[in-house]
Amino acid sequence: MEKVKLLEVKNLKVYYNSIWGDYKSVDDVSFIAYEGEVLSIAGESGCGKSTLVDGILGLIKPPGYIPSGEVIFEGKDLLKLSSEELRKIRWTKIAYVPQGAMNSLNPVIKIEEQMIDSILDHTNISREEARKLAISRLKEVGLPVEVAEMYPHELSGGMKQRVIIATAIALKPKLVIADEPTTALDVVAQKGILQLLRSLKEDYGITVIVVSHDFAVHAQIADRIAIMYAGKIVEVGPIYDVFKNPLHPYTKGLISSIPVIGKSYIKGIPGLAPSPLNWPSGCRFHPRCPFASEKCRNVEPILKEFNSERYVACHLSR
């Protein structure tokens, strides 16, 4: 079956201005999310994942700015829309579960009221209709209806995250973007949230983009994965292929950093992630790469097709 593009990010740059110069946090990123897939975005802390998502959704505030790029969704460049037009698309068509969202629930307002207020902010339906919608979404994310009458402190972390997802999908968007949806949850709750996100695709055909620094999360949920390093995407491919045969040395390092039962050591990646204020020359991974050559230090590798489904930015791949 032919894949249909839902979201296409083209050469997106998101910089933060400072007295020391620009933090080039997202620096020429291109990727496609297809209808009905779970696309994972992986990479170490600070590589630009949340900035990328904020850039896509038009949420960059000064000193952040977007020097160039396009974000095509249903044929429109989201970066060219007014903030009111964008606000409408977020929620109705694209739902966002921001990093740490479950901690933003108001502790003194019942869950149901918070959900209703969010729904009414974005629709013209009556309060009673919004209430019915909130209850049905709570059920859809596997929560008992009693949760509607509870306060956030009465819920576990996993339940709070389900409430956030229930609110995000209230209007059945085409795309859900979840940033670090399982961080700070225990492993059982993590598994539940990942199954829930996967079910959005399987039960409702929603495209899901999951952002996480935790590679193990992606292994459980993704159809395809894009690996970010130092503000760029360095590898893209179907999750199984990337795990079985990672092409980029950074991806190899990430996979070898996943703890395995029975193994007493983890290989990991030597050295520290570089600063967006001063990215290394050539290949940005060269100071940490065991295969770095003179060419790597001077010439930046571009993301190139390896086969019809896989892309990699490394001079070693051809």
Ligand SMILES: Nc1ncnc2c1ncn2[C@@H]1O[C@H](COP(=O)(O)OP(=O)(O)OP(=O)(O)O)[C@@H](O)[C@H]1O
């Ligand atoms: N408001 C800001 N002003 C200046 N720099 C910023 C700002 N927000 C983010 N950055 C910088 O941009 C880079 C990318 O940050 P970002 O939060 O996007 O990373 P991340 O990959 O989401 O990390 P994490 O896994 O920790 O969530 C970081 O180096 C950060 O210091």
Ligand code: SF4
């Ligand atoms: S281009 Fe060179 S430094 Fe960069 S990942 Fe490939 S081998 Fe390593």
Ligand SMILES: [Mg+2]
């Ligand atoms: Mg982040």
